[in-house]
Amino acid sequence: MGVHRNARCRGPYGGEGEDAGGTDCSDPAVFEVVRHGRPPLWVCPVHLGPALLLAPGVLWPPVIRLIRHP
Template sequence: MTQHDPAADDRRPGGPPVRCQGPYGRPEDGADCPDPARFEVVRYRRPALAVCPVHLGPSLLMAGDVLWPPRISLVR
């Protein structure tokens, strides 16, 4: 049985744009970026981190559990 991933539904063409979660991926950090996410950074045992181009570099350096070498995919 597969798990339903609402974030994956949002990434489908025609779905609502995903907002940037960078650079840390934790909402309590107060780093609310209004830009749409263009990249996903794969993390170990955590959901992928959706980030805008501005936060791509900082997320690789500062976000928790980022794989190294990084695995980055283009969202849209």
């Protein structure tokens, strides 16, 4: 979990790479959503649900990992 200590939320649509846009949320990421053919999407608790429904490439059933304690 320590690797993602400074990760910021990229939800609900996700950005590609560290510098990409995709969200106005500056909360710390708590979850990692695995996606097909794209990098994992790091999201806060508020954006987890919308990311599962709206982000491209999300696997179904979804694969979600806890990367930081809220």
